[in-house]
Amino acid sequence: MNRLRQFVNKAGWPRVIIGFFLLSLFVAAPFAEVSLAASIKDTLVRFGMNGVLVLSMVPMVQSGCGLNFGLPLGVIAGLLGAVTTMEMGITGIMGFITAVILSCAIAAVLGWGYGKMLNRVKGEEMVISTYVGLSSVMFMCMMWLVLPFKSPAMVWGYGGSGLRTTITLEGYWFNIIDNFLAIKIGDFTFPTGLFIFFAVMAFLVWAFFHTKTGTAMTAVGSNPDFARASGIDVNKMRTISVIISTVFGAVGILVYQQSYGFIQLYTSPLFMAFPAVAAILLGGASVHKATITNVIVGTILFQGILTMTPSVINSFLKTDLSEVIRIIVSNGMIVYALTRKTTKVKS
């Protein structure tokens, strides 16, 4: 009993409840004529797809820049990298690597500027980054139309200029990580490559936070005044964290797309930030502290619910209620997380 309570305390009630909810969905799945193997596979693939994007939240949270609602900026860098690589006609694993390298370079530049800007607006990062995300996406909407891309696989079929909203990755690097060492057991496929990739990325983050710069960054996040007093360049640390977050965002979207099969341009980057923010908060992170465990737990819970509720709940209730439930749960979690910190300070 005691141990149970300890576990609940450690994990936090919301996660326990949602965890049980998700578990019951899996249990109920066969009764709703939903294939369990396929559901588990979908959840795992989605975890792999979104993991890196969620991971990209960690550096900024740790350095005290708050949740990265400006994730679209990183996504844009990733898109630019991918599209440029396709234009150059590089396919297969080389294509993916080229895209990663290019995106990282672009993301580093964008992240640097973004970080410099966020240094000027301490305390208001979250609202401002939302708008920075919005306006940069809109700017890129114009750019996708104007930039001189020529590859026939990418431009509008009819008009002959401007990029399409969705570009298929087939023939380029579709599922290149998913299929790497993938284990097939009948109906069920385990996307080993995705997990290895995520593990590597997570390890990088973990390792980084154990370097000198990494610990300094955590110090900046937990107490900027103290950090300054002990001679850490606060602004520099913050800028570095923003660059890392943006680069991870760029890599994250590349992983997402190779699994998904399409590159999505125009307004689609806007929809990337919220699921990532919701996932990490669901995993138990706060605005000031996030760990890799938070990322893993949160992504599994969030994506699990996303995969399971529409199919399972709908076949029981015979309505589309699940959409609304999902909106309420995920946004409710974010609100809960935002209100949590202050109460702790009070008590």
Next chain:
Amino acid sequence: MKRTVFILILIALLVLLGVWMFVLGRQRTIVMRNEDIDRQGITYEAAQIVGISFDGAEEKEITYDDAAIFYLVGSSHKLKLRVADEDGNTLRVVEKTIKLDLSKNISVDIPELLENKEEVIKLTGKMW
């Protein structure tokens, strides 16, 4: 205590205001039908052309076996019916004052209304 009473009175007043607004702003949809009908063994025959106008507004003309929709706000209305033959020659003009309750949808059979000799007619329909 005083505060509670004050708030309760305020709420009561606001509810009253709401009810008043409901009564004042209720719009009734009136379908005027010009069809032959049987009512308790009596057959009322529809006219060839009927011109309908409420409260002096512009007249709407409907032919035999047709219907027209009117939207009215408020309970008391002046209705003017102009009955004409096929060629549009006015046969007679009937003016009536009708009173509506709070029903939302009201359906009126013109032939029956025309035969009704009472000056004031009450019309009731479906509440919703």
Next chain:
Amino acid sequence: MSQNLTFTEKLKNFFISNAVPILFVVITLLAVPVSGFSANYLIQEMITRIGRNSFLVLSLLLPIIAGMGLNFGMVLGAMAGQIGLIFITDWSIVGIPGLVLAMLISTPISILLGILCGSVLNRAKGREMATSYILGFFINGVYQLVVLYFMGGIIPVKSPSLVLSRGYGIRNTVALDGVRQVFDNMIPLKIGEISIPLGTFFIIALLCLFILWFRKTKLGQDMRAIAQDMKVAQSAGIPVDRTRIISIVISTVLAGYGQIIFLQNMGTLSTYNSHDQTGVFSIAAILIGGATVSRATIPNVFIGVILFHMMFVVSPMAGKNLIGQAMLGEYFRQFISYGIIAIALVLHAWRRQKDKEMERRSLRGVKAEKQPQAEK
């Protein structure tokens, strides 16, 4: 402080503190001729939009006065207003009584939502804007649950033009024919070809007077004290949390009325989306009008509405005429409007940081000067 400044410094100060409106005036001035719209059209459009939007924007003032930043939670009120409109449409209550009834219905809902929002924000002090932003999404989910699943079922809504054919849930667009522009046309006035919604202006003027009066009341003074320093206010015996909640409640109720005024002018309610952009656009307008997260006045509201909407009207056409592609103009508009908000917020946050630094420095400076004076 100001008397020591030279003229150029003053000018510089003026430009810095009004950077956003100035930037906007410049962009608009460039865009208007390119768009090719006639003066009549633009003036008419601006007058309509002042009538349509300023009530909503005014509802943002109180939380700013109370130091709670920009109330993204105003969408809660907007939703309450829409629920009121759905009901009067179902009951087919038309004209001014219809709108008054819609406001009456929205009020208790707004108050409840406002109390909820206020309490949540009290637990998230210092992060009010981000929290109220997300809270809007959360309540949007609840709104969908109520309107899409409860209405027509648990909540009686009968009209077949409102309820989906499946038997519950409201259709995604509701035509507000009965109440369309009744406030606007309450007192008809036409100057030349331009019609002026005098009735709506009258209501807006009343609200402005209310805000002016409210600032002078005890409650209004308390709010300003809280905005200055929460701890000092607390120790001075002001019930901080309660006052903050009240400011949000009033803001939410006003936003509800504002949404009703907005929609009576629009004539169509898009059931699940009309409130989406209310918060974002109102906040954009007030920021463009020169308000900041911590200071906003009534003139800011009107300047903001005019500038923001002027750009809204002209930029798609201007973008099209400049670049020659219609959709580029559309993206251009969104880029500019979001970009400007970002810039406005950045400038403000930056300036506040600068002010803080200057304060720190001047504090040191004053101390340094004071000592010799004391010797005298």
Next chain:
Amino acid sequence: MKKLLVLLVVAMFSVFAFSAAAFHIGVVTGTVSQSEDDLRGAEALIKNYGDSASGGMITHLTYPDNFMSEMETTIAQIAGLADDPLMKAIIVNQAVPGTAEAFRKVREKRPDILLFAGEPHEDPGVIAPVSDIAINADNIARGYTIIYAAKMLGAKTFVHISFPRHMGYELLSRRRNIMEQACKDLGLKFVFETAPDPTSDVGVAGAQQFVLEKVPAWLKKYGQETAFFCTNDAHTDPLLKRIAELGGYFIEADLPSPLMGYPGALGVDLKAEQGNWPAILNKVEEAVVAKGGKGRMGTWAYSYGYATTAGLGEYAKNIIEGKAKLNNLKDLLAAYNVYTPGAEWNGSNYKDMNTGIKSKNHFLLYQDTYVFGKGYLGMTKITVPEKYFGIK
């Protein structure tokens, strides 16, 4: 302020200075990312009659991508066109929410302007009275013909994919019910599946992801002889991709076009064929057959969205020039045929279910279904039984 006024006046005069065409036609469509075909129709009009900015006839504008939230912008865009004194007709395709109000505004100011609504999203009872012509894809007849075609191709189950927002559209929800009834009558199993709304917070990506994941599961559950239909354009891409790969049938899209879904899903390069619909159809057909979709996947030979934008523009021009009559189905289809040479169209007037009144200016149109690797199915020649027109 004074400066502003001066500039305004200058701007006003510059409007008059531009115009060379005798009249202008305003065309409002979605952006390329929302609805490419509609926009291409407008471009075709510009190609034929010139851009009004450079002395031509057509003024083309777009409404916002998230039109559901930015109704105010839509209204301003459409109503703004009436500011041009030479404007004689306004065509909105698709007529997203807000169009009705914008039309009312235009009517108040300029009763002489022709107002055409293509594929209105608002209720027929709202849009039809304020516009001169409203055009929908004939979702009543198609509710039957699509099922009929599915049976012809050999499908045993029919899966209808949609979500609440779309089921709130009168014609879409009626079509669903007609399909259900038609399935019953023709001996197919009808299944209704839900997928996330792309305009909700999951976005297009999330919605497409869902379809991509679910189609294999659905095919497994309902068998290979399953025909799929989705009401949303964004869902079409992944659906086609999976059907081509794994099996199943796809009769036609909600708003059918060879460009709808196929180029994106199958990665077809159409650069050389741009503007040439028969060539586009051929190229897409090659791609579909190459992917193994022969005899299982269909479309309309000419894009509906393209034909509606361009056809309504042509029709408006003909009316203004006195060459055609308003509300004449023959003249209307003649205008459509300018842009869709050789296509079979069929249509009827819309009839309101509640009052039974036939709308004189609301037309429902449909084209023959073209199945890749099989050819036309002759759907325009099938008579839809009268009873389906009465299903709510």
